[in-house]
Amino acid sequence: MSTIPAGAVETTARNALLLDFETNTVLFEKNADVEIPPASLSKLMTLAIIFDELKRGSIRRDEMFPVSEYAWKTGGAASGGSTMFLPLNSQVSVADLIKGIAIQSGNDATIVAAEGIAGSVPAFAERMNAKAQELGLAHSHFANPHGLPDPGQRVSVRDLATLAAYLIRTYPEEYPLFSEEEFTFNGIRQQSRNPLLAYGADGLKTGHTAEAGYGLVASAKDEKGRRIIFAMTGMKSTAERATEARAMLTLGLKGFENVVVLEGGKTAGEIPVQGGAEPSVQVKAAGEVRFLEPRGSGAPYVSEVVAIGPVEAPLPKGRRVAVLRVSRDGKVVREEPLYAAKAVERAGILQRIQDTVMGHFR
Template sequence: MSAPVTSSDGSDRRSAALRLGVVAFLGLVLSLAGTGLRAQNFQSQAPYAVLLDSASGTVLYEKAADELMVPASLAKIATALVAFQEIAQGRLSLDSEIGISENAWRKGGGVSGGSTMFAILNSRVKLSDILQGLIVQSGNDAAIALAEAIAGDEATFARVMTERVRALGLTKSVFRNATGMGDPEQKVTARELARLSDHIIKTYPELYKIFGQREFTWNKIKQQNRNPLLAMEIGADGLKTGNIDEAGYGLVGSAVQNGQRLIVVVNGLKTARDRAQEARKLLEWGFRAFEARRIFGEGEIVGEASVFGGAKGRVALKAKGPVSLLLPRGAGERLNARIVYRGPLVAPVQEGTEVGRLLVTRGDVKTLEIPLYASETVEAGTLQRRALDALMEVATGWVRKALKRS
């Protein structure tokens, strides 16, 4: 059993290799015995990069992961998300017919000079084919036609894209079109692209298979999937490439080896060859250099949060399921973790309510971030208890103000 994160002094030993102790308020340090290379000794040429372990949510590598960048056709991953959601909710089916308007044909078809599935003007195309045109061929005509079918026009659809990723907890990415064509306000982050891709893989496994399709023929024109990882025999099965002048060359990819799935994001590279090489190097290094360590078991208490005006002054917090990390093999790295929440919580607090997040960092890398939930219900306390809590909060407020002045 591992030790919960608490605000009291002291520490408990889990094993010689893993010790959990309290650091400041609601914090902990994970110390791993042994020596070895530090994970971030790996260096990528990509200006933006993330490597994510899907099962644990561990970030194995990051570089400018939270900085806004131009997505180019990587935005089509969010376009696909909206379509998958519409199918799952029964508003569309794979047999639904999508019209190819003059706008979609002229702006995204063969006459546009960009990536296209060569859909015919004023034709109607099954959604199953539109999705292949969108994902395999990166067709702009498919993206625009899909946007018009779902939301009426592309600008409205882009707002839907942004709303849908916000609902997944992705707070920085903003979409202005369905294609990834240049727009000064359309920006994403590498971390959020990785999380979005992970969500699609886990939530829509059957539809996700389209991302691994090697080729697609439409209008008697056969085109190969633009994802170079699919041909490398490294277990890759998706996702998308992107390139416009403002973005450079980018790729979001995923691969599975020995039951482990990694998701890689690179962007801002100078050539298509560079993006292929950097993505492959990150994946191969990730599969080779890390091993799994369980930090908390199923139902274990991770820490506590203060409760204002409650029958109890604290509530224990736990994750949904066990908490594991991928750590460098044989490394002697120091991990820092803290529980972040807006507090103190105000009673009553219901069991199962999400009240905070566990953040684990390794140096400058935000290794893990998972939600934490109240493990029990804390009812409102007596009038006397609430008054005492209020006085303590006022006193604490005065101390904070004094510290700001000093």
């Protein structure tokens, strides 16, 4: 993971991380590895487990789970927290539970899902922690599926961003759910708490407890399709969360740009081939060569093709034969491998003799 300076950026959030999705480049961070209470942001892990179970075929979308008294008391209407308003002893489908968690942030929905999948909240928490270990979430530990205060529950904003990236990358068919603005269940219509959906974000989740403050994990694309992810926690109100999140959204989408040095599929140049049926071969990179950087941050890049020693025929297509050396202000900033764009056969004996003779007179 690389990091680039974002200039003089400030945020009132206690913890924040802004990430370029494709390159995993950190654009801004503040106390990104400090362990904090996750509040409802832990529901992203709950959804990850549900999506995993669906993918494995362990559960079905139309499968019905019962609403236990524990789920009703702890996360239902009487609890005073975020709820899906599930009736006691009713049955609810997995599909509705997913929406109730992602859109309404229902605590009761997470408990019903946990009990339906793992048999109990503690057993489900074990699955959450196993997933956290699998994803390399070094500063996270889960004790319940909803995020209500528990001394054994913690995350970091870096881990939350990693988890969001996992959901986007692994479950693209599920991800549009996070951009839905409302959901009606049992005659009750509720709206998403994500303040950025109206400003171009397409997910993911908000959270709040007295201990954690107001937090958010969000993602959005710019007009060229570049995606950012950011996680922020520790704000003091919904208004502050909305203001700071919009500022982070603007920074991520407008404050940085991709500078393309070599377009994907384009040849970078050519290098000589000794003893070949052709005197040279064109070379290309494995993909697009570009830099993500703050807008207007410096002088233009200069690139040159440098062969890796003498290149001799026969030369197969795709062999690494050169590097694209990229410089700025006279300093080399990157060397990208280059590969033969086509095969070059060995020249015939007469041509090799001629090339050798001609070489003596050059």
